[in-house]
Amino acid sequence: MPKKEKKSSDSKASSKATAKAAKKDKAAKSAEKQRDKKAKKHNDDDEEDLEAILEQFQRDTQENTQVTEEILQNPPSRRANGTLTPDPSNAHLWLIGGDYYDGHRLHTYHNVYRFDPAKGDSGEWREYKSKNAPAPRSAHQTVFTAQGGGKLWLFGGEFAGHSTFYHFSDFWCFDITTKEWDRIDTKIRPSARSGHRMTVFKNLIILFGGFHDTGVRTTYLDDLWVFSMDDFKWRKIDLSPLERKPCPRSGFSLLSCPEQNEVVVYGGFCKTYEKGKRPVAKSLDDCYALKITNDENNITSFKWDRRKKVGYVPSLRSGATMTYWPAKSMGVLFGGVSDIDDSEESLQSIFHNDLFGYNLPGGGKWQSLNLRKPKKAGAKKKSAKKKAAKAAKATAQDDSDNHPDGSESEDEEGTGANIDTDADTDDPQKTTPMPRYNAMLAILRNTLYIFGGIFEQGTQEFTLDDMHSLALDKLDRFKCIQECHVVGIEDEQDDDDDEDDEDDEGSENEGDDDEQVNGEEVQEKLQIHDTTASDAPSENTHTEDESLPQPGETLRQFxxxxxxxxxxxxxxxxxxxxxxxxxxxxFTLAEDKYEEHKPILREIEAMIRDSGAEPIAAKAQQQPGATSRNRR
Known part of the structure; x- marks a missing residue:
């Protein structure tokens, strides 16, 4: 009996231990279940937070990259120092940025416009806007590549605020298909600059020259950079200091000639500094070819070669614009200004509207692109009659006794004069745009387009808004797409002419041509009137732009x-x-206007800040002439 009792006691103890262990295990499972439940809830919350973050990021990205498109009823406003870039794949022109000085301050733009010349007689302008875009700028460069539906590549430029001046070193790519901007950030890239030039050579973007203004002096550059569209990297090309190369410059022409494996540099502008003397402005007319070759190891080499001046060379000038005509492998140059600085007190500026062609292959040769007078119906018959009239005139001179008054000869001369007069009415030269410099040029399918630019008269600077085209394969006459409207400008030329008439009746033809540049023709094309309130203000009027606050300007300054x-x-x-x-x-009215435009100011300031531009103290606007900011 005692043994059975002991066995029963052990069984009960074992049963209790098992039950206790089972209870403990159950509690552990319950706790684990609770932990899993809490963890699942926490994970669900994290997933919800992550989804919310991603959704917000997508909304922000969509807002920043959202592109608005607008068909413009009026062409872009007057401007210079922008870029007009042809898109031959889609037969469009792209106008980006630029600036306009209204006599009080400088307006700098960041608009992106597309011009379709096939839409109507005056074409069609469209504007594309998005928050993710380059800051307002001028004196930048833009080039086109056809890959991927077409892209525009933009580098550098400048922006002048109320009290601060910025140079840019940012690099952007604009997708023509999606109309979206993408900033290309690279560790190595060219320094901030303006007035440089870029061109496309096969799979490379070539960049040369430009200037950097520190506020004290302007430094002109002669460095050479290439950007590979294969690896999206910039590379500086270091050449031997013993090799001949172009001197530092800005505002020159840079054209690609892939058939000759070279890139051509022509002209430009620079300033030379000597201690104790004022800076000397210098226009350049030299020409260099950059030879680009690959060896057996596919290593690209670069070498400068100076070209000789051959053919009908343009006169020395700055601010001339040259663009590439692919069908003829020719550069087409228009306009410019020649500054004749006789002394520190006298300066004469001659503005040009002539047209030149530069054949790139074979060492390069210049030619004048003169407009051709139209051939009239029956021109051969008139020519024969003219020859007969000349013969009759010679006979009449031999028989002067029969015609003492020369009446027959005068009639025949009158016939010849009538022929000349008829020809003058169709003179294509009368369609030539007015003289200017820093105009924007582009060639699209054998047609040259000219937009904007700058003209100076005395101490006044006029920024132009007209647009013209010319069929280069015909060279018959310019077509005016958009007329020039120069508003609110006082005309002092008429007063000078009246004084000259009082002094000497014949002085009109004896005056200095350099002082009155293309006088009557320029005055006719200026179309000076005062009808558009949005243009430059007269002495007693104010424009809407003038009443707007500027980036970097405080309320008190405004x-x-x-x-x-x-x-x-x-x-x-x-x-x-x-x-x-x-x-x-x-003050209350000014404050309301300032607060109204504060969001726009903040947006522009953010764009400038994000571009990495370094601020420089702004200098006062200089007078027109060789020292003007536009002669850079």
Whole structure:
């Protein structure tokens, strides 16, 4: 009996231990289940947070990359120092950036326009906007490549704010298919600059020259860079200092000639500095070819070779623009300005509107591209009659006794004069655009397009907005796509002419041609009138742009610059108010305008900041002439 009791006691203890272990295991499983449940809930929350973050990122990305497209009722505003780039694949022109000086301040643009010349007589302009885009700029460069539906590549440029000047070193790619910008960030790239030039050579983008303005002096550059579209990397080309190469310069022409495996540099502008002397502006007319070759190991080499001046060479000038005509392997040059600096006190500027061609192959040769007069019906018969008239005139001179008054000869001469007069009415030279420099040029399918530019008269600078085209394969006459509207400009030329007439009746033909550049023709084409309120202000008017705050400008600075405008507006609202009350109301009006445009200012300032541009103290706007900011 005792043994059975002991066995029963052990069985109960074992059963209790098993139950306890089972209970403990159950509790552990329950705890693990709770932990799994909590972990699952936490993971679900994390997934929800992550999804929310991704959704917000997608919304922000979509907002930044969203592109708006607008068909413009009016052409782009007047400007110079922008880029007009042809897209031969789609037969469009792309206008990006530029600037306009209204006599008070500089307006800098970041618009992206597309021009379709096939839409109507005047073509069609469209504008594309997106938040992810380059900051406003001028004196930049843009080139086109056809890969992937077409792309535009933009580098550098400058922006002048109220008190700060910026040079850019950012590099952007614009997809013509999607109309989206993509910034290309590379560790190695060219320094910030303006006035440089770029061109496309096979799979390379070639960049040369330009300038960097520190606010104290302008440094001109002669460095050579290539960007490979294979590996998306910039590379600086270091050449031997003993090799001949172009001197530092800006505002030159850079054309690619892949058939000859070379890139051509022509002309430009620079300043030379000597201690104790004022800077000397220098226009350049030399020409260099950059030979680009690959050896058996596919290593690319570069070598400069100076070209001789051959043919009908343009006169020395700066601000001339040359663009490439692929069908003829020719560069086409238009306009420019020649500054004749006789002394520190006298400066004469001659503005050009002539047209030249530069044949790139075979060492290069210049030619003048003159417009051709149209051939008239029956021209051969008229020519025969003219020859007969000349013969009759010679006979009449031999028999002068029968015609003492020379009446027969005069009639025949009159016939010849009538022929000349008829020809003059169809003179294609009358269709030539007015003289200018820093115009934007592009060639699309044998047609040359000219847009904008700058013309100076005395101490006034006119930024132009006209657009013209010329069929280069015909050279018959220019077509005016957009007329020039120069508004709010005082005409002093007529007063000078009146004084000359009083002094000497014949002085009109004896005056200095350099002082009155293309006088009457320029005055006719300027079309000076005062009908568009959005253009340059006259002495007693203010434009809408003038009343807008500028990037980097504080409210106090904005009010001090525009207070006359706001006081005038306040006096119209409160004609009985005293001076102190008017100033208070004027400040309130200025503050409202400033707050209204603050988001736009912040956006522009952010674009400039994101571009990595280094601020430089802005200099006062210089007068037109050889020292003008546009002669850089």
């Amino acid at each position: 009010f001090e610059r525009t207070k006359d405008m706001w006081v005038e507006a306040a006096s119209r609202k409160m004609p009985e108010a005293n001076a102190k009350e008017l100033r208070g109301v004027a």
